Amino acid sequence: MLGAAILIGGTTGCAQSNNRNAANNDVQKSAAYSDSKPIIEAAATPSGQERLTFVLVHGSWADASYWNNTAAALRKAGHTVYVPEYAGHGKLYNPSVKHEAIVKSVTDYMTSKKLKNVVLVGHSFGGTVIQKVAEQVPDRIARLVFFDAFVPLDGQSVSDQFPPELQKVFGQLAETSGNGTIKLPFSSFREGFVNTASYALAQTIYKSAKPEPAAPLVQKLDLKKFYSLNIPKSYLFLTSDTVTPQGERYGFHPAQSSHLGQFRLTVGEGDHMTTAYAQPDYLARKLVEAGRK
Amino acid sequence: MLGAAILIGGTTGCAQSNNRNAANNDVQKSAAYSDSKPIIEAAATPSGQERLTFVLVHGSWADASYWNNTAAALRKAGHTVYVPEYAGHGKLYNPSVKHEAIVKSVTDYMTSKKLKNVVLVGHSFGGTVIQKVAEQVPDRIARLVFFDAFVPLDGQSVSDQFPPELQKVFGQLAETSGNGTIKLPFSSFREGFVNTASYALAQTIYKSAKPEPAAPLVQKLDLKKFYSLNIPKSYLFLTSDTVTPQGERYGFHPAQSSHLGQFRLTVGEGDHMTTAYAQPDYLARKLVEAGRK
C-alpha cells in the first residue's frame, strides 16, 4: 500500500533500470543473508557491501571519543570514517559555546578535507548539528542519518522537544551551575542514558561526561532551508532509549523522526549511550543499514 | 489481569479439559524450547507442531510470486500451502479490476479445492481480501492472520486508513497514470517498503512490481458481516514496517490491529516486503506462531 510517511516530502530519484531483467529467482537466491544466522545479525549484514564514507557527530555530555569503538568497527568493515570534534566540547571545551560555532567546526572540517558523498550521522543533540551542516554543504552529503537524535522543526530548539515541566528543570540546572552548563545527577544519567549498561560501565561513561554548555540546547534554530533540501534521510532508533519519554508525543521515534517527512527507519536494540561503548560492531552494522544507498 | 483487547469481541470457546491433571512441573520440563537457543529463534519454534493448511493472499505491488520463498519454507516445515493468484494481478493483470473480482478469485479457489480448516493469511491490502473471503466461506476458515495488513472498519476503504494528505497524493498518482493505476517512485518504495533490504535487493523487488490498480484501494467496503463473525484472528506485526506511519493513529499495530477486537498479537523483526524474500524461514515461523491453534 501507499505509505504515508514515505510520500510526505520530496522523492529523490528513480531506480536505474540497468538490471531490469534479473529473474526474480536470482534475487531470491542471492538474498542478503541466509536463515541459518541469527535473524538480528543477518538483518544487518549487507550483501555486496558498498564502501561508505561516514562523518560521525556526537551529542551532548560527550565528545568525539564517544565514537572510538564504533569508528573502529566501521573501519574494520571496510568503510571510511571521520570523527570531527566540535567547538565547546572535548579538547575544545568551552561553557559559553554557541550553536553556530559547533556547526562551523563540522562544515570547516568537511570542506577542508574536501569530503564528498558523505553519510553524515548525528547522535542526539548532533541531529541539530547535521541539520544545519546540511544547509551549508548539501552537495557533500549523500544521506543524513539521525541516530536517536533531535529533529527540531523550523524555529524550535532542542529544549522545545521536551515536556514543559522538563524544560523548566533544564533551565534551573543551567542557572544553578553558575556558568551556564548542565551537570546531570548520576541517577538520572544511569536510568536515562545508560539503562542497559552494567553499573561499572554506567559509572565510567558518566565520569567521562563534562558539564554540558546549555546555550546550544535552548537556542531556536532557523531551519527553513533544511526543510527544503532534497537529501535522503534515515532515522536509527534503539528501542531502549529513554532520554526522551517514549511514545507518541516525545519519543525519538515516532515523534522526532516524523519531523523528517520521508525517511528510512532502521530499528535496533540498545539505549542512548551504552551501545556505542559495548556493542560497537552491532551499532556499526545498524549505521550501515541506515546509511547505505 | 483481565485484558482489554482480549475481551472486546466474542470469545470463541473453552479449553478442553482432557489433560487437566498434567503436573505443572511437567509443563515446565516440556517447555517449547530450551534457553540455549537464541531467544528470537526459540520463541518461534512450535513444540509438537500442528500441521497447518495455509492460504496466502498477497498485497498490492505484488503477485503470488511474493510468497515463493515463504511457501517453500512452510512446506519444508511440514505444512500445506496454497497461493492463489487473484484477479487483476500477476498473470491476471488488469488495471481496471474491482475488489469483488479479487475476492471471488480466492473464494472460488478455496471452494473448488474444497479446502477446510484453513489458516487464511492476508498481507497488506490482502487484509481486506481475507475480510471479505471470511464473510463468504467462514466454515472453511480456522483462523485469519492479518500480516501488516489493512483492517478497514465497516464502510471504509484502504485509502481511508491513511492521513488525509496521503489520500490526496494517492488520488493524484492514480489520475496522472492515465489508466487508473499507481506506480510508486523508487525512493518511496525503497524507504517505505524495503527499508531493511540491501540496495540490490531493493531494486529487484521494486522492478518486480507492476503499477497497482487503484480502484480496489479506494473502494468502500461493506464489512458488517465480517464484524459479526466469530473466527479467531491474529495480527502479525514486523517492527520495521513503515508503509503506514508508525504510531497510535496510523500504525499497522496498534491502529489497524485494534479494529479486530480480540486478536492474538505476534511480533517480529522485518519490514513490509524484504522479509518474505530474504528471511523466509523466519517469516514462516512467525506465520506458524500466528496461525496455530
Add this chain to the structure above:
Amino acid sequence: MLGAAILIGGTTGCAQSNNRNAANNDVQKSAAYSDSKPIIEAAATPSGQERLTFVLVHGSWADASYWNNTAAALRKAGHTVYVPEYAGHGKLYNPSVKHEAIVKSVTDYMTSKKLKNVVLVGHSFGGTVIQKVAEQVPDRIARLVFFDAFVPLDGQSVSDQFPPELQKVFGQLAETSGNGTIKLPFSSFREGFVNTASYALAQTIYKSAKPEPAAPLVQKLDLKKFYSLNIPKSYLFLTSDTVTPQGERYGFHPAQSSHLGQFRLTVGEGDHMTTAYAQPDYLARKLVEAGRK
C-alpha cells in the same frame, strides 16, 4: 540531552568517585560483553555481576509456582531468591481476600526473614502489591521492579487502568461467578496472556489458573506515601504482552510505566505469562538487568 522521564521524580544519589581516573580506553576494553555473542543475549549479561536478593511477587490467575523456573534460573546465576505466597492465592486460596491481606503476607514475610537490600519484583497485579509493601518497609528495599505490572495512581484501582467497556465486562464476570471471582474464557486467556505459547503450553498454564478473587482488582488504593518515596524503580516490558491494549493510553509501557516518574526501562521479548514458563534463563537475565544497581 536532558531526559524528561529521567528527571521527573526525585533523583536518588550521585556516583561515587572512587574510580574517577579510569581511562576511557579501559572502559571500552572491559565492556560488558563481546560482539561475537548474539546481541540479545549479550545485552543481558552483567559483567562483574552483583549478587542480588530478589523477592518475587506474582500476579492474578497465578500463584507462587508461577516463578518456579525463573527462581531456579536466578539461583543458578548466583542470586538469592524468595517467593512468598500471598493471601487468597495458591495454598491460601480464598475468594473473598482483600488487598490489605495480600500486602500483609509479603511484608510479614520480608520482616520475619529480616530481608535487606531487596530487589522487589511485582508482576502484573503484583505491581500494586509492591507499591503498598514499599510504603510499609521502604528500608528493606534496594529497588522496585515492575514487570508488565499495573501502577495505579493515588486513589485508583487496577480496574481503573482499563478502558471503560472492559471495566464493565470485568464487573459482569465477577457478578455472574456467584462468589466474586473471575474465570477467564480460554480463548481470552490464550490470545491475551500466552499468545506466544504453543497450544499445549497455553492449555497447561490456563488449567493452572484458579478463578481470581475480584475485590483486590477493583479496590481503590491510597498511594500517597508510595509517590513520595525515593526508592529506585525499574520497568520491565515484554513487547508481545497484550494483557492491556498496547499503545499510548493503556499499554504497560508507556502508559503504566510513565506513572513511575523516573525509572529504568528494560525491554525484552515475550508475553504476559509464557516467558516465565518457557524462557526462564532469559527472563532471569532481564530481571537482573532491571534489578541491578
